[in-house]
Structure formats: C-alpha cells, structure tokens
Amino acid sequence: MPKLAELGIQHGKRAMAKAANRRCILEAARVVFARIGFDAANIRDIIRETPLASGTFYNYFKSKEEVFEAIADDSLKRFRPLLQSVRENAEDLNSYLVGAYGAYFHFLANENAQAITDDAPHLALIGVRVDTPEMKTMFEEIHTDLQLVLMKMGYDQIDTDYLAAAAIGIAREMGDHMLQRRPPDADHAARIATQIIITSIEALAEEGI
Amino acid sequence: MPKLAELGIQHGKRAMAKAANRRCILEAARVVFARIGFDAANIRDIIRETPLASGTFYNYFKSKEEVFEAIADDSLKRFRPLLQSVRENAEDLNSYLVGAYGAYFHFLANENAQAITDDAPHLALIGVRVDTPEMKTMFEEIHTDLQLVLMKMGYDQIDTDYLAAAAIGIAREMGDHMLQRRPPDADHAARIATQIIITSIEALAEEGI
C-alpha cells in the first residue's frame, strides 16, 4: 500500500501552506484577469491581491502565462463535470444547448457582477477582447462537444467545425451584449442562441453545406 | 462665408506636411497593430515604422488608444461606401449578408495572409483576441445595418440586438477558424454564416423571441 506522499499527496503544515499559497495566487490572478484583462495585468497586480511577497510568485509560476494556463487547467477540472451533467441530463440537442449556453451566460453574468462591484474600468475597451481562462476552457470543451454530437447525429455532410465555431461566436458576442442589459437576461439569451443553432442545423443539412 | 481654415481644411506646405505625417503614423500603426496586436504594440514600435521622431507622435495623438480610434474612424470613411454598395446591390437580406460576410472574410484572409508572411508571432495566443480597428468598424456598421433591416422588415417582435450580435459573433469566430484552413475558404464561410442568420430570423419570428 503506497504512502500518500508517494501519490503526491502531502500532509503537515508546510505542505498545507504551500497548497494554500498556490491557490491564493491562482485566485488573485483569476480576479485580476477578470478585472483588467490578461494583457493589462502584471505580476505585481496579482501579488498585490495576496498577502505574499513578490518573490514568492516565482516559487509557484514562471510567468503570467503560466498562471493563466494553470487557471485554465483548474477551470477545466471544475467545469468538465458540470458540462458532463448537462450532457447526461440532456434528452436532445436542444436541451444540451440550453444547458450549455445557460451555464455560460449565467457564469458570465456572475463573474461580471463581481467585477463591476469591484471596479471594472476599461474592459471591452478598444478592440481587444479578453477571455478569462475559464471562458477559454468552456469554449474549447463545448466546441468539441458540439462537433461530436453533430457527427453522431449524422450531420456529417455539414461543416461541423464552422457550425461549432458559429455556436461559440454567438455565445461570445451575445454574452457581451447581455452584460450591457440591466438585469442580464441569461436564460433569454440562452434560448435565442439555442434556437439559432438548432434551426441552422436543419437548414444547413438540407442545403448540404 | 467661413474661411477654409475654420472648417479644418488647411493649405500650404506646412499643412501638407502635417497631413502627411498624420497619415504616416496612422499607416504605421495599422501595420503594427495587425502584426503584433494592439496590446503588445508600443509607441516606439509604431514610430519606428515611420521616418519621424518619437516626439512627433505627440503632436498628433495623445496615446496608443487615440491612434486606434483614429484608424477606426478612418476605416469607417473608407468602408462605409463599400458597404453602401453592397446594400444598394442587394436584392434581399440574403444577398446583403453574403455580400457583407464575404467582404469581411476576404478582408480577413488578405490581412492575415500578409501578417503571416511578415511575422505574426504570438497572436491569438492565450485567450486574447485582437480586433484591428478596421474589424471594429466593420462590425459596428454591420450590426447597425442588420438591426435597421430587421426592423424595416417587420421583425420587430424579435430581439434584433441579440440577433445582430449573433451575426457578428459568427463572423468573428468563423473568421478565426477560416484562417486555420489552407486555403481559407471565404466564400464558403460567407454562405454558411448567411444561411445560419437567414434561417434563424424566420424561426425566431415564429417563436416570437
């Protein structure tokens, strides 16, 4: 029977503190990226949101890029089961899409609500569009999902990559517009987005493009 | 009768040189933004592409942001007639959309072809999406167009803002995927995107959402 340590699981105050610090930096980065965007953020911004010293950052990550990737990986771990549940409970493509779009739009509304209450000065500013690591993750997962489902449903004569891309693009852009509304109407947006995709599939299949 | 100068129109060598310098900086910025993206670009990058001195930049623009806006305004002036022609030659919504999507996808393919041959090292790298000023302009124009057309066509019971947003999102995301294909299939992409929107309008109108 292998020891826990051999499995990479550690105990003791030291190990606990390490894990806590890592999570602390990740959480700070998550907040900062959401607030001012990846490009505008710098390492000091991130570390300032933690009780740690600047040098400590480098004990955990080599660069801003690496934190970003770590958050994305992390998000993937948390998001995948959620999407899995949507998948399992979906009786058809329609309910899958409503579930997935709903998850995304609600996530966006929540994240942005927080960002606004904090201070969200110049997001969506000037032709630069920032995806948080979470968004990146979600999109990739859903894109893959959609392509698979469409293939399984026998729509192999249509350009599933483009269709999936369209589905993602719709989510992105409608999401931005939803955030302008007071209050954000996530469920309504999800229904519209779903409707667009569902209808298009039939039409594209008929046209054979 | 107002003097020309009062209208912002100037004559003489001085004025000519001024106008030329301004255009020179704009052109340089356009190239640089397309090459390395708005965020990565700095003022030195821009000025280095011109025969001017760094201080001169500040005689024309206060910041990188301001150049960006100026390029967008400039693009608008050049893009509007183009879209006007699409509008005038379009017999119906379908041909308008094919024209507009086609214009965008071809523009993207061309701009990107150049960027790749030059050197486009770290675009689309890490959840940051860069719109050139031209793209920003095009999107806003088309978004407005679409909303207007939908209203005129009597689809005022559907959420035209979301639909237009979806149309834009489709363009953005499909555009990214198109650029991965060899060769980029702009016309094909335009047909698909158009089909999606056209079909959706009917469906959304029926559903009344």
Added chain:
Amino acid sequence: MPKLAELGIQHGKRAMAKAANRRCILEAARVVFARIGFDAANIRDIIRETPLASGTFYNYFKSKEEVFEAIADDSLKRFRPLLQSVRENAEDLNSYLVGAYGAYFHFLANENAQAITDDAPHLALIGVRVDTPEMKTMFEEIHTDLQLVLMKMGYDQIDTDYLAAAAIGIAREMGDHMLQRRPPDADHAARIATQIIITSIEALAEEGI
C-alpha cells in the same frame, strides 16, 4: 569638400551634450571599476557617479561589458602614442623596458592613490584579480611589442610568447606588491622588472628554450 557632419563630427549644443554625457558615463565607469572592480560594480553604481538618470545609460551602452570595452578602446587610443614615444626614444631593449614598466607602475600608483583616497574597500580581496580596462589595454600592447622586438632581435629560437607572458606577469604581480609599499617605489620596481627580463633573454637564448 565633405561637411564635418559627414565625417561623423558634430556641432551644436545637442551633439556637445551627447558627447559630454558619453564621456561622463565612461569616466564614472572608470572610477567605479577601479574602486570596486568590474564584477562587483553594477550599472546603478556607475550612473550614481554621474548627474544622469538611469535610463540614460542605455542610450549609450547596452551593458556593463560594453562600457568596459569602450574604456579599453579609449585607453588604447590614449595609451598607444605614449607607448610609441617610449618605443621611439628607446635606444635598446633595456630602455624600452624601463620606459614601459615605468609607465605601468606609475599609472598604477596614481590610479590607486586616487582609489584609496576615495574609498577602496575590498580590492585584491579574495582570489579575484581585477584588471581595469586601461591595464588590459596596456598589457596587450606591451605583450605584442615584446614579441615583435624579440623576434627582430633574432631571438627566434626562444619561446617569445612565454617570455612576453612572463614580462606581463611580473608587472601584474609586482604591481600589487608595490601598492602595499609606502610610498610605492615605481622606478625601483621598473628597474628590477627590467633586469629580470633582460638577463633572462640572454640565458634563455643560450639554453635555446
């Protein structure tokens, strides 16, 4: 008739200031290298000795190494005529050596006198031997000189490279010891060093090694 500017010679206050700043940094670096050694010195140390701002350093040099090289080049320009004069006035090898060794030992005594009055905390400290750029220059010049002279004098059966190296080594090490003496006896040291080399040449030639 070419303009001065075409020859790289510039006038005007701007150009004057530039040249002055460059010389200012060089002089500061010279002092700092002599005081605490090349390795211990950092760019802030250098810039602190000037009235300039830190960023200005990089307008003139890319790195500490580059300043070092520049000083060495500079020294070469000033030292070469000096050595040329020693060469021309020397009637024989003996007077050349006395002249060259004398130049070096006096240079060392002067430079060190200054360094001591400033503050020379830990030079010659711990197995690290710092050559100022001037010393490096002088040594290379003299090494070459000696090899040439020995060749010309027909001592081509002896290992002139080693002999020249020995002559340099003697200068270096005796120089260090001279600096411990109060007052430094530069002329005495020059006579001894010369004697050693002169005698050795005869002996080595006889032995044929």
Added chain:
Amino acid sequence: MPKLAELGIQHGKRAMAKAANRRCILEAARVVFARIGFDAANIRDIIRETPLASGTFYNYFKSKEEVFEAIADDSLKRFRPLLQSVRENAEDLNSYLVGAYGAYFHFLANENAQAITDDAPHLALIGVRVDTPEMKTMFEEIHTDLQLVLMKMGYDQIDTDYLAAAAIGIAREMGDHMLQRRPPDADHAARIATQIIITSIEALAEEGI
C-alpha cells in the same frame, strides 16, 4: 587532559554527519568556483551541487567568502606536504623551482582540462582573472618559500619580496598562455620559468637591487 570536544574533535553519528556535510559543501564550492569563477558563483549554485537544503549552508558558513577561505585552508593542509616533499628532494634552488612550477602548471592543466570538458563559458572574459582557492594557497606558500630560501642563500641585499612576486606573476601569466596551447606543455613552461628566476637572482645580486 583536555577533552576531545574541546579540541574540536567530535564523535557520534551527529558529528560524522556534520563533518560530511561540511566537506560536501566545500567540494561543491570547489567545483563551482573552478567552473564559473568566484564572482559569478552564487550560493544557490553551490548548494545545488549538494544533496543539502539551502538553509543548511548557513549552519556551516556565513558567506561565499567564508567557503572560499575554508577551501584555501583545506588546500593548504593538502598542499603543504606536497611542497614539503619538493623542498626535501630539491638539491638546490633550481630543482625546487622546477618542482614547484611543475606542480603548479600540471595542476592548472588538469583542472582546466576538466573545466573545459564540463563547461567553462565566460572565464578570463573581460579583464577578470579568477584564482581558485587552491591557486591562492599555492602562491602564498611558494612566495613565502622563495623569500625564505633567498634569505638563507644570503641574497639579502636583493629585494626578495619583489623577486618572489615576480616568480608568482610569471606562474600566473605563463599559466594562462599555457592553457591556450594544445597540448599544454607544463614541463616546458616550468623549465622556462625556472630559468628566468635563477638567472635573475645572480644578476640582481650583482647589481645589488
């Protein structure tokens, strides 16, 4: 009768481990200094070459300087008997010098051979001359030896300190040049260096300087 502990000699596992750790750090430092030089080396470089943790370093040494001194002391203990043997077997000054110079040049050739095969990137780069602790030790020992011998031989009218310094300088500089040769000719170098010193003694004595 003093206890062993009072003499600094300890027993038990603890003490053994302590001694081993100390030697481990010393050995690592020796390697690192030889590889990249004293100045370029930092404590992390040293500790990385051991199985110990960074904090442990400070249980044994206060600084990089202190390790350097410790290595030098250590070297002295190992080098002194070697030189003692040279001394005892030497029939005259000539054979002593050949023995001592030979020891040094061979040591240098060996150490450098290893350093080159490992990686010695930027030694002797820019006017900085690095002595390993071993070299420092050797030089001090030989300098003392020579002064003593010269005094004993009745050459007290000559400047034995300068002469010894010259002897050391010759070793240093010729050593550098020897390392450029393929293969290094340690014995040849030792003969030349010896010849120079031997001849000089007579001449300086005659001249009375």
Added chain:
DNA sequence: CATGAATGAGCATTCATTCAT
C-alpha cells in the same frame, strides 16, 4: 513644428537570508 536625448517611474526577476516546522 520636428527632433531625439533625458528622464524616472515601473516592471520582471534574482538571490542572500531567515525561520517555522
């Protein structure tokens, strides 16, 4: 108005040293 050197705040990164475990 153009120039381009000077400025200095700001950022990434390293590393000697400490100290709770």
Added chain:
DNA sequence: GATGAATGAATGCTCATTCAT
C-alpha cells in the same frame, strides 16, 4: 541540526513622456 518556502531588497531594463534646440 536539516529543511525549503517566504521574504523583499536589489538589479537590469523598458518605455511613455517631456522639452531644449
């Protein structure tokens, strides 16, 4: 006494901005 993570001062370097010429 060993550990190794946390610390934060120190350093190299960049770059938007100013301003004398």
